[in-house]
Amino acid sequence: MSKWPLLLALLAAGAQDARQIVEESQKRHRSQSQQYDGVLQVFNPNGKNSEKRWQFFRSGNYGDSKALLRFVNPPEVKGVALLIVNHPERASDQWMWLPELQRDRRVALQDRSTRFFGTDFSYEDLEERDVSQSDFRLLGEETLDGHACWKIESTPKKGKFSQYGRVVSWMRKDIYFPVQYEMYVKEQMVRRLQYRRIERVNNVWSALEMEMFDLRRKGRTVLRTEKLQYNIPLKDELFTLQALRRGE
């Protein structure tokens, strides 16, 4: 008897397990809305750092959410805003509002590998994607910072756009919470995102600090969340182009 059917069955089972883990994680950490004040420290390769602050609002959930992010500091970028409309079946739509020009500007798909306003996050890193847009593979189990984790690889499904050829994530087994991502372009790791200070806020596990390393630029950005709240009432009309222009 050929061994291939058994191997394929095992691979299929592995793929299903990884997907189930990610689905379970998204299910457990679901919240109807989120709001926080973000404090970003951007470190240049030469060690110089600058601070930026934004306010973040999200309504809805993975793949079907809308988010608004508005800079409040430093003064030169105050009022600059990004509206993200995530879709379950495709990449998000993104628009940026530039108060200096009094104009909104659509952020094209192919431009989303660019750094977002001088931080080490790219525009794509600010999206929330539905599990249906990626294929998953369980690479094994590892311990990270004393926590047992699943190591899961995700690759964009055929026809789905991403700057990353694959993303490897570490998911804590005890709370189904991701603690680290490594993003690859071809075989080169280009970014690493680490989640820290993981706490329960309004009954939702949350990382109060995230650090994104840009390994090509050799820079890093630390994002600290303050005044984090979940499941607060946020009107749909906050997440429209008109609201972006009104500066809300």
Place this chain on the structure above:
Amino acid sequence: MKPLLPLLLAAALAGQAYQQRGYLDLRTTLFPQDGFNDNGHVIADALFRYEASAKLTPWFKLNGAIDARSDTHRQTERSARFDWQDRGFLRPAFSFRRFSATLHKGPVTIELGKQFIRWGKADILNPIDRFAPKDFLNVVDNEFLGVLAARLTIEKGSHTFDLVMQPRFTPSRTPLLNQRWVIWPAALQTPVPVVQGAPDLPGGVQSGARWNYLGKGYEMSLAFYEGHNHLPQVDARLIPGRVELFNRFAQMRMYGGAGAVPLPWFTVKAEGGYFTSTSRSADNYVLYVVQAERTIGEWTLVGGYSGEHVTASKTQFDFAPDRGLARAFIGRASYAIGTDRTVSGEAAIRQNGQGAWVKGEYTQTLSTHWQARASFTLIRGGADDFIGQYRRNSHAILGMRYNF
């Protein structure tokens, strides 16, 4: 109009949702060459701008912005009055740049008052921005002026409808007769002085409508405008002892559209309008721009072509920087060096090589509040070309800005 500022201050004191930003900008412009009619080589400008908004209720917001400015080249009024119209030859020393009330409920937004209305999608040239007059005291370094208007916007799903009514016309501010951005024909000899006369400002209402559609990964819009061109035609009055040149603003109707389509390697944007006029001295024409843009790493690149096709030639003498940039290759590039420095460049090069405008700028953030910049604008070309006629006006700008 003036009670707006106290209202904003009252809102701030009452602890309402109050947002503010602004800056103090100090700038020196250096012209290496004499102008045709202006031998001033250095202009120093100071501008204090303060913008604030107060959300008094979830559906009602007040927006205000004030400018206070001065310069060394008599481009700014010396009187201490507060201006809210921005219709004078000179920049007002103190002015309301914006004052408006925004009301919104569900998909409907209404903005009433002095505001900025931008419809275009392209960069460098926006033929369909008909409610966006500019200050052209420096023709190539200009900024938008607000317009007094009522704007109704309805956003329903992927569709946005915009209706604008502008009851009081705001013209673009044109170059001053005694300064270097007005080019006199070399052979012109007048036995009497030529002076700037009061403009012939149109009454009546300017109105427009736009429909914008957001598709899956693309967007498009159609626009209509009925009113007057904010760019003037220049006419002359013979007055005993002098000739007065004055601006007239031709009736204009525009049928326009714009679109943006992302392709795998770059985004294509196109914008254009067909302009007609009942005036016997204003052309009918098509003005369009097609451009490709791409962001790669720290680079943002925009390149394209702006074109024009005149369907009825009637113009005698006008000042039209938008059409002056037509039949040219246009481009813009910027590169972010680290988090605190940017270099950028812009260019418009006439397809027949008769005119070229190239600008390079370096910006550096010095601290949380301070920013420095240096730019150089090179203008070359022939006397018959809109860009080329300013060939003696190449200049450098050094600036410092304190943001708050």
